[in-house]
Amino acid sequence: MLEAHQLGFQFLSGEPLLSGISLTLRAGQWVGLSGDSGAGKSTLGKLLAGYLTPQAGEITLAGMALPDSGIQPVQWLPQSPELSVNPRWRVGRILREAWTPSEAQCQAFGIHPRWLSRYPQSLSGGELQRVCVLRALAPGIRFLIADEISTMLDPITQVELWQALQQEAENRQLGVLVISHDSALLKRLCPQRFHLSSGQLKPW
Amino acid sequence: MITPQPRLRAMLSLSITAVFIGGLIASQWLLTDSVQRMQFGARLAPPSLEHWLGTDALGRELWARTLAGLALSFWVGCLAALLSTLIALSLAALATLSARLDALVSLLIDTLLSVPHLILLMLIAFALGGGTQAVIIAVAVTHWPSLARVLRAELWQLRQAPYVHISRALGKSRWFVLHGHLLPHLLPHCLVGALLLFPHAILHEAALTFLGFGLSPSQPAIGVLLAEAMRYLNGGYWWLGVFPGLGLLLMVLMFERLSSQLRRAL
Numbered sequence: 001m002l003e004a005h006q007l008g009f010q011f012l013s014g015e016p017l018l019s020g021i022s023l024t025l026r027a028g029q030w031v032g033l034s035g036d037s038g039a040g041k042s043t044l045g046k047l048l049a050g051y052l053t054p055q056a057g058e059i060t061l062a063g064m065a066l067p068d069s070g071i072q073p074v075q076w077l078p079q080s081p082e083l084s085v086n087p088r089w090r091v092g093r094i095l096r097e098a099w100t101p102s103e104a105q106c107q108a109f110g111i112h113p114r115w116l117s118r119y120p121q122s123l124s125g126g127e128l129q130r131v132c133v134l135r136a137l138a139p140g141i142r143f144l145i146a147d148e149i150s151t152m153l154d155p156i157t158q159v160e161l162w163q164a165l166q167q168e169a170e171n172r173q174l175g176v177l178v179i180s181h182d183s184a185l186l187k188r189l190c191p192q193r194f195h196l197s198s199g200q201l202k203p204w
Numbered sequence: 205m206i207t208p209q210p211r212l213r214a215m216l217s218l219s220i221t222a223v224f225i226g227g228l229i230a231s232q233w234l235l236t237d238s239v240q241r242m243q244f245g246a247r248l249a250p251p252s253l254e255h256w257l258g259t260d261a262l263g264r265e266l267w268a269r270t271l272a273g274l275a276l277s278f279w280v281g282c283l284a285a286l287l288s289t290l291i292a293l294s295l296a297a298l299a300t301l302s303a304r305l306d307a308l309v310s311l312l313i314d315t316l317l318s319v320p321h322l323i324l325l326m327l328i329a330f331a332l333g334g335g336t337q338a339v340i341i342a343v344a345v346t347h348w349p350s351l352a353r354v355l356r357a358e359l360w361q362l363r364q365a366p367y368v369h370i371s372r373a374l375g376k377s378r379w380f381v382l383h384g385h386l387l388p389h390l391l392p393h394c395l396v397g398a399l400l401l402f403p404h405a406i407l408h409e410a411a412l413t414f415l416g417f418g419l420s421p422s423q424p425a426i427g428v429l430l431a432e433a434m435r436y437l438n439g440g441y442w443w444l445g446v447f448p449g450l451g452l453l454l455m456v457l458m459f460e461r462l463s464s465q466l467r468r469a470l
Contacts, residue, residue, distance in 0.1 A: 050373070051373070071373075071375030072374075075374075080366070086371075088388050097374055098374035136374075
């Protein structure tokens with residue numbers, strides 16, 4: 001269980017962005033998070049994945065602090081896949097950075113074998129996002145923070161990607177926090193949803 | 205007017221420099237004794253068909269000595285620039301490991317940049333007893349700070365890239381991130397940095413030798429030739445200083461041009 005207790009965060013030169021945020025994400029659970037631009041959704045995602053350190057409160061995983069080193073059980077999937085990959089690496093190397101997915105897994109995520117020998121610049125944002133999602137599903141991962149990962153995909157690819165992710169999450173009992181502006185998508189995927197506004201979480 | 209692509213210009217520049225350097229190196233096998241052969245009947249002879257660039261006070265052919273001097277400067281410059289780049293890269297990489305190491309490296313860079321180059325060069329070359337090795341070490345340990353500052357800044361910027369954070373989150377070590385993600389990005393910077401260091405290195409080698417702190421007077425270095433020429437300039441023996449000086453200028457300009465073309469192309 002991933003728990004955030006009374007989280008508070010502000011950037012160095014700014015007003016408090018998040019205050020008193022408490023959130024629980026259980027194994028196999030899908031939780032949706034919406035909010036206006038600049039409300040702090042991505043910041044909350046980064047805090048939960050350990051990319052940022054909260055100034056108040058704590059984040060625990062099964063009652064313990066997030067590990068300092070080694071593979072992180074909470075993985076953050078950012079919005080821009082172009083920035084999430086080393087532009088000097090071929091796609092095959094990027095995909096296998098932490099683990100080697102099977103052919104069936106590649107197929108499920110719509111990753112074509114011929115992409116693997118190409119450089120990321122020659123793939124579209126949507127194609128690259130699928131590679132990034134599968135790369136993050138390394139063994140040992142227990143929670144995913146999916147931060148607007150399907151924004152740049154066409155509707156059919158969106159459906160394929162979410163179906164593949166749902167299947168993988170069900171098989172491995174992964175907890176997923178879906179961050180999106182798309183309320184229809186959140187209603188479809190997540191039984192439990194929150195709206196982030198003025199630094200506070202409100203269920204909807 | 206259609207302008208050539210930066211890569212094409214860089215390739216052209218690289219080819220011209222490679223031919224020049226190839227010729228310089230080949231000439232050292234062909235001119236084994238011409239460099240030191242004395243002709244007492246032709247001492248201080250001006251440039252002519254017989255003595256292309258004239259002769260020095262001992263009747264040695266100046267064209268052979270200039271070529272030998274340029275070849276020596278090339279090797280000294282190469283080794284000093286390479287060593288300097290390695291120092292810069294190692295310290296920049298070290299600075300990324302912790303804030304304390306970064307502060308230490310920054311302090312070292314600022315300290316070295318605040319000391320006049322030539323004084324430090326002379327002190328180090330003198331302390332090491334002069335000679336080729338001393339010149340290479342002195343030039344190398346005084347020329348890395350500017351490149352180290354650029355590489356350190358580049359590394360700090362790269363460290364903020366999301367894919368670097370993701371790699372760490374995927375369980376990759378700091379060492380993996382350094383050699384797998386960060387250092388390959390720095391190779392073009394290192395190549396251009398080394399090429400930019402090279403002209404400085406050979407100019408400082410010549411300056412050190414000219415001032416008597418560098419290579420041995422028995423070696424046909426450009427600095428030695430220029431120092432010898434100083435004694436005869438008042439007598440109107442202009443060729444003793446002009447041709448070695450022009451040769452050095454040509455080599456420096458060639459490498460400056462190559463490095464600026466490569467910087468645009470990479």
